[in-house]
Amino acid sequence: MRRLPPLNALRAFDAAARHLNISAAARELHVTHSAVSHQVRQLEEWLGKSLFIRHAGGVRLTPEGQSLKQVADQIFSQLQAHCEELAEGAPVAEIVLGAPASFLSNWLIPRLDRFESAHPHVRVRLQTSGTIEDLQRQVIDCLIVSGQNWPANVDAVRLFDEHVGPVCAPDWAHRIGAPKDLIGQPLLHTSSRPHAWEAWAAGNGLEPASFANGRRFDQLSLLLEGAVARLGIAIAPATLVQREISHGRLIAPLGFIATGATFAFCSMVGSPNEAVRDFSEWLQEELSGATPDSPC
Incomplete structure (x- = not known):
């Protein structure tokens, strides 16, 4: 009861x-x-x-x-x-999509009405968490996640390669001319990617330990607001910060570098769910022709 x-x-x-x-x-x-x-x-x-x-x-x-x-x-x-x-009297198919909250808020939600207009009898329920294990246990129907290796029973459709880079308020540009210029500056981290700065430093030939400290945020959205408010320099995937850059709230003074990971749309191999296939095809159409640094 x-x-x-x-x-x-x-x-x-x-x-x-x-x-x-x-x-x-x-x-x-x-x-x-x-x-x-x-x-x-x-x-x-x-x-x-x-x-x-x-x-x-x-x-x-x-x-x-x-x-x-x-x-x-x-x-x-x-x-x-x-x-x-x-x-x-119209049949409704609901699919449960798991994805990082930052991806949902910064990329998917602003576009979701396009999918629902094209597929009025498919309802997408968004879940701000999800793992490959959740997908395999059928807790969710599909998953958007960044990764490199996928289980054999998971169909992972590449959406775009992951690129990350430092982002900051526009008036900080004069402080940053090269990667080494970030040493000693206030850095902003997010708990979902706690070692992003260190990995970026290693990729630029710098000592990762020099990038381990700084202010930490629970969510990417808060991290980006901290950068806009000039609390420091954040690091973020190009896809998830594109809106702030296009609106002039943030800049990426050093561009973005590939992490080796890929954002993929994952579903179970052999899934009979037609609505999941429709959503996968729509995602690929939305991203067709987009460059890694400008997937919008």
Whole structure:
């Protein structure tokens, strides 16, 4: 048996969180102001957490409320879309794609509407984690990952070779004329690639130990924001930083070098999943003709 709060309370919270106004939520749901307030209080009591901070101009979300809003947005949107598709009688195929969060946010999500427009009856559910083992255990249907060697039962379709390089705010360009100029400068690292700087240094004939220290970030997106904010010089794959470079927020003063790894779209050999094949073909079309340093 599922242990969930009342659905009406979740609907009232969802409306109030989107509008940040109880009266507007009541109008959307065609109920009274007090009914929405009661449902929200009921949900807060069920959770044992405050979801809103009330003030004269309306309400604002607490950290717990913001967290629940993100989940509610996703779940209600998926439920609405699926119900609409069922009502139309169109079969829907859902595939679960695992990929690094940085790849999803910086490359795939800005393009995903193109795939869904071309394949309206395929739903791609994104998962910001995933390993070859998850693919083999069928936890996910497909995987985008950087690597060099693939198991025999995994079909790995090359998307593009991985190139990495230093990136920094534009006004730092005068400090960097050669790789050795980075020694002693503040370096930014990400936990997903903890040794990226050291590998880059070795590839440029420099002592890796000189590049081991610096500020660390949990995610690539935070790493790049740190570079934009002039906290230091980051290192990132060309593909995942292209948007910031094209918008002039960052520059790559020394360009990018190949790591020997390849970003690949992985699925199980012999998989009968037609939607996975459609997605693989679309990815290859999106990347056809692109250069390693400019896959956009």
